[in-house]
Amino acid sequence: MNKIIIDAFTWRRAVKVFDTTKKVSEEDLATILEAGRLAPSSIGTEAWKFIVVTDPETRGKLREVAYGQQQVTDASHLIVIARRTDVESIAPELIARTAKAQGKAEGELEGLSKMASGGIMGKPEGAVRDGWLAAQTYIPLGMMMAAASMIGVDNAGMEGFDNAKVDEILGLPEKHLASVTFLVLGYRGDDAYSQSPKVRRTIDEVVERV
């Protein structure tokens, strides 16, 4: 096994108590955000936004609607990962950026266009489609967590918050966004949780070969 990767992922814990005096550098933050930007998504939808919340007052309000969890205010950085709600715009934008990146005319991408429109708009409106778009956002969440762990930045995903209230505080509905998870970044402080043994199922419980 690759020791660098496995050591980093073993070290990673869902830190509860951050050292409030330590800040993640702009360079490390950029690396982590870039890892999220490079995440793949079904059809290439990239139907997400990473909102870096820097205003302390806003972070205080977010903590209140996150069961008072101290990580929300005490971590060096708080990133809210949101899914897009303007579903009808996702496929046309995908075609436009694919054409631009690959130097093609949009007309040449008819197959992709049909697949994207069908794949997105063909999903039942409501919980099924929203759930599918929300599921996509866990891919950049995971990749950002992996990237942070590899460079020694503590990180934790969080979904213990009231989504509707978070959306209201950040004005997300007007931006056609809906919150899915938080990602907190920083450096562990005197955190008893991080020192407790890590709990995981064994490899034989997790992997089945058929």
Ligand SMILES: Cc1cc2nc3c(=O)[nH]c(=O)nc-3n(C[C@H](O)[C@H](O)[C@H](O)COP(=O)(O)O)c2cc1C
């Ligand atoms: C998507 C997601 C949401 C989570 N939400 C919370 C949360 O709101 N509060 C919290 O203290 N931990 C939260 N956790 C942490 C998990 O409980 C933790 O990752 C899990 O128990 C494994 O522990 P470890 O990450 O320390 O190895 C979340 C983890 C993930 C991946």
